[in-house]
Amino acid sequence: MNAVEIEEAVSALAEQPFDAEEFPYLFLLAFGNKDTTIKRLRATKGSTNASDIPGAVLQRNNIHIAPCQPGEVTRTLTTLRNSSATSKAKAKFILATDGETFEAEELDTGETVACAYTDFPNHFGAFLPLAGITTVKQIRESSFDIRATSKLNRLYVELLKDNPDWGTADRRHDMNHFMARLIFCFFAEDTDIFQDGHSFTNTVDTMTERDSSNTHAVIGELFRAMNTPTAERKKAGIARYADRFPYVNGGLFSGSPEVPRFSKIARSYLIHIGALDWTKINPDIFGSMIQAVADDEERGALGMHYTSVPNILKVLNPLFLDDLRERLNEADDNARMLLNLRKRMARIRVFDPACGSGNFLVIAYKEMRAIEAEINNRRGEADRPSEIPLTNFRGIELRDFPAEIARLALIIAEFQCDVLYRGQKLALAEFLPLNAENWITCGNALRLDWLSVCPPTGTGVKHSADDLFHNSLDQPQIDFENEGGETYICGNPPYLGSRWRDKEQQDDLANLFSHRSQSYKDLDYVAAWYLKSADYIRLIPNAESALVATKSICQGEQVSMLWPLIFEQKLEISFAHRPFHWSNLASSNAGVTVVIVGIRSISAGKKKLYDENDKRLVDNIGPYLIPTGNVIVCKESRPINSLPRMDYGNKPTDGGNLILDRAEKDALLYLHPTAKYFVKEYVGSSEFIGGIPRFCLWISDDQIDQAFEIPDIRTRIENVKILRSESKGTQANANAKTPHRFVFAPHREGSAIIVPRVSSERRPYLPVGLVDDWTVISDRAAVIYNPETWLFSIIASRMHLVWIATVCVRMRMDFSYSNTLGWNTFPVPTLTDKMKADLTRCAEDILLAREAHFPATIAELYDPEEMPADLREAHDRNDEVLERIYIGRRFRNDTERLEKLFDLYTKMTAKPGSKNKKKAGAA
Structure with a gap:
């Protein structure tokens, strides 16, 4: 279950008559427990209920729930806290309720919930860990935003x-x-913008029939009033009940006032939504949730984004x-310096340029307002209006609803910041009517001219697009003084690897890249935003960019496809976060490494x-996000490191x-x-890796008869001949006359080192093995055929793993080993x-440690949670021996390993006669 589904179930439970005996089980069901789990808790024999x-x-490792007599809630919660069963079963929460009062506590943090029973759904976010949702605290506490999204979704459907x-x-x-429009009205009535309570x-x-027959007409009249200036209302014939609402406009209520027809259920949903406390709305969270309401594909994951x-x-x-x-x-308190900073911020x-529902823009605005408020306080001007205009926060969004x-x-x-920093009275006095300027453009960011959306100093918006709050094609021209101003591009554009893009998205990349490079089709979609940003920065002084991207644009072959196009524009990487997990609000904690x-x-x-919590100041950051020159590793057909050939x-x-088989x-x-x-x-x-037994027919030419x-x-070989003869592949056709042989057969007698081309990045080391000549790889x-054993040690090392992880292509979340890109270039x-x-000796120790755990598979031996201690120790010794060869000591971390490897690679490729000299030196 996702958070919105849980909110719906919890709300439904609170609306039912309280049943003390059933409450614990219904509460657990609301948080995603299966019927079979509840059945085992209820059982008289063999019950999993650990309560005393x-x-x-008491559900082990989860929660201890006790219904109680009226007035006994606090005492019962104390009993739960002191219960030996609570401690023994490692319960995370305790909860007591009598159907009137509700109290709970998270035992690790000591955070408590105490409220009326009917209000406990307002606090459901505190219990999301019960459903496996262990996201950051700010999200868990966003109960209002999730509840509002849930109810709006029900109304929408x-x-x-x-x-x-x-x-x-x-x-x-x-x-x-x-x-x-509805969202604005709910917010406006709770924040006194409408100045009449829940008006x-x-x-x-009050004005609609209980059968909902005129609900659409009443709401339409209210919207019409909000679009009509007060002086014109008598002429417009605005109904008396609507006349007390203020003129809002700003494009939000312009255009058709038509409203969809309401059923009795829809009318009831609307009334319940209006009863929520909309002063608690958090626009940076709520926006990203509510955009899923209007998206058929995303509604199933509502509340997860x-x-x-x-x-x-x-x-x-x-x-x-x-x-x-x-x-x-x-x-500090220097009035002149503070004034200059305030002017700069304005x-x-x-x-x-991929703003979605505006998360990045909202957070940037709120953070800048906080700094401005501190400036005003230090200058003794706390009531001063903000000089930071919303029109300075520009966005492009492909879909119209997120843009709205x-x-x-x-x-x-803006209104919340005005209330916080200037007070409710001043905020209300200046809020309405809304500004009609449009600073969010709805369109394809990869096809639009960014200069027309966020223009250079002293010019207005030239791009015309649908106004976000009505359908007019006349976008207002926004002119503002911005002499010497800075522009910061930011966001989290869509990632989309090459296999997941539709034709229009493929065309987007072709339109942007094809005239500059022929090797772009395997780039992730997000790379286009980086190139557009680079084009923009090249033309606009004082512009910088920072975007979230899949880590693959800084790994493998994508590096050589993208970064030379950026560096050639005389740009540099100003800062970087090395790969980390970008998670979202999902019980599975779904996310991506970025x-x-x-x-x-x-x-x-x-x-x-x-790098995680570490920050370093460095002279340069290379495209692999390590402190080196702008070195790009290129494929080599032969080893350039004195290592033997790998096929x-x-x-x-x-x-x-x-x-x-x-x-x-x-x-x-x-x-x-x-x-x-x-x-x-x-x-x-x-x-x-998995120990799966497979076999092949291996027939030499002198064995064919x-x-x-x-x-x-004979039947199998004849089938091969037919297949290859009919194949459209030139390699298959060329080998149709020798159907008993593989089309590519480098196999040789003797031992061989095997290195899987695809393996999980979860393993602490690359899987590598030794096989005899009775094994065809x-x-x-x-x-590597007939290898010296010390080569096994190098491939099994942490040094080699971090090199492969950095310079080779990734397959989803797995390593994709490349001999030309990873082995032939590996600095030794x-x-x-x-x-x-x-x-x-280190290699032999690793092999002996593996042998001691026969018949465990490589997958079992190298499970990061279950790796045998002796095998881990053998690898650790191997790493120490090899790393001392590199620098005389162990490396502190992977970043330091990569720094050394890239330093050696740069020297290796700068040798006379190296074909890679130019590319390696600087891209």
């Missing part, structure tokens, strides 16, 4: 039932616009907010490199006819014992015979 208190229910035409493409904008909700409740404030600040703080705060600290533009919500979220954020990369014009200033394994192209192999040998001379083990990535005497083998693995110091002997 009569009538209570109910309205579409009775107004199906409003769900069509032609009318979807009208429906979304209607929802934006909107009360008016709808949320970008946490701490993650947003990882972008905004180093981009420009940290500098503003530093200037504030330097100014000219700063924040531009999110982005503008509405900024409007709400990087944040800032770019700006080349400067002499230090660059900031973040890919043997490729059959046989339609499965040359490959056998265990049952097929056993059946063949049972019927034809002489077939054993033509059967070898066949091992690729999955077979080696003997092999053909076996009917089953498939093309799903790389191979010159090794003496003594060093090779030491590494050989």
Whole structure:
């Protein structure tokens, strides 16, 4: 269950008559427990209920719940807290209620909930860990935003039932616009913008029939009033009940006042939504949740899409907010310096070209208002109006409803900041009517000219697009003084690898990249925003950018596709967050590993490199996000590091006819014992890692007559001949006359090192093994034939893993091993015979440790949670021996390992005669 589904279940429980006996089970069901789990808790025999208190229910590792007699809630909660069963079962929460009062406590933190029973749904966010939602505290406490989203979603779905035409493409904008109007009205009535208590909700409740027959007409009249100036209302014939509402306009209520028809259920939902306390709305959270209401594809994951404030600040703080705060600290109480800083802030533009519902813009605005408020306080001007205009917070969004919500979220954020820093009276006096300027553009950011949306100093908006609060094509021209102002591009654009893009998105990339480079099709979609940002910064003085992206744009082949195009524009990486997990509000904590990369014009200033909680000031950040020069690793057809050749394994192209599973192999040998001379083990990535037995027919040219005497083998070979003859592939066609052989067969007698081409990044080391010549290594693995044993030590090291993780292509979340990009380029110091002997012993120790745990598979041995201690110790010794060869000591972390490797790579490729010299030196 996601958070919104949980809120709905909890709300339904609170509305039911209290049943002391059933409450614990119903509460657990509301948080996603299965019926079978509840059945075991209820059981009289073999019950999983660990409670030592009569009538209570204790779910191990979760919660201890006790219904109680009236007036006994606090005493019962104390009993739960002191219960030995609570401690023994490692309960995270305790909860007591008598149906009138509700009290609970999170035992690890000591945080408590105490409220009327009917109000406990308002606090459901505190219990989200019961459903496995262990996200950041700010999200768990966003109970209002989740509840409001949940109820608005129910209203939205109910309205579409009775107004199906409003769900069509032609009318979807009208429906979304209607929802934006409602959200504003709910917020306005609770914050005194309407200055009459719950006037909107009360008016709808009072003036509409209980059968809902005129609900749409009453709401439409209210909207018409909010779009009509007071002086014109008599002429417009505004109804008396609507006349007391203020003139709002600003595009929000212009256009058609038409409202969808309401059923009795929809009317009831609207009244309940209006009863919520909308003063608690958090626009940066609420906006990203509410946009899912209007998106069919996202509604199933409602409430899961949320970008946490701490993650947003990882972008905004180093981009420009940290500098503003530093200037504030330097100014202290110096009135002139404070005034200059305030003037500077008034000219700063924040531009999110993939703004969604405006999270980044709202957070940037709120943070800047906080700094401005401190300036005003120090200057003794606390009541001074803000000089930071909303029009300085520009955005582009492809879909119209998130774009509407982005503008509405900024409007709400502005009012909340005015109330916080200037007081309710001044905030209300200046809030209405809304400004009609449009600073969020709805369109395709990769096709629009960013200069027209966020123009250079002294010019207005030239781009025309649908106004977000009505359908006019005349976007207002926004002119403002911004002499010397700064522009900061920020955001979290869509990632989308090449396999997940539709044709329009593929065309977007082609339109942007094809005239600059032919190698772009494998770039992630987000790379386009980086290139557009670079183009913008090249033309606009005082512009910088910082975007969230998949880590793959700073790894593998994508580095050489993207970063030379950025560096050639005389730009640099100004700061970067190395890969970290960007999670969202989901019980599965779904998320993706990302990087944040800032770019700006080349400067002499230090660059900031973040790695988890560590921050370093460095001279340069390379495209792999390490403190090196702008080195880009390129494929090499041969090793440039004095290591032996590594091939890919043997490729059959046989339609499965040359490959056998265990049952097929056993059946063949049972019927034809002489077939054993033509059967070898066949091992690729999955077979080696998972211990999956597979076999192949391996027939040399001088064995073909003997092999053909076996009917089953002859049939298989004839099938291969047919397949290759009919194939459109040139390699298959060329080998049709030798169907008994693999089309690519580097296999040699003797031992071999096998390295799977695809393996999980969760493992602490790359899987590598030694096999004999009775094993044929498939093309799903790389191979070194007749190797010296010390090579095993190098491949099994942490040094080699971090190199592969950085310079090779990724497959989803797995490593994708490349011989040309990873092995042929891997920097290795010159090794003496003594060093090779030491590494050989390390390799043998690793193999012996594996052998001690036979028949455990590689997957089992290298499970990060279950790796045997002796195997881990053998690898640790191997790492120590190898790393001392590199620098005489152990490396402190992976970043330091990469720094050394890239330093060696730069020297290695700068040698005379190296074809990679130019590319390696600077991109």
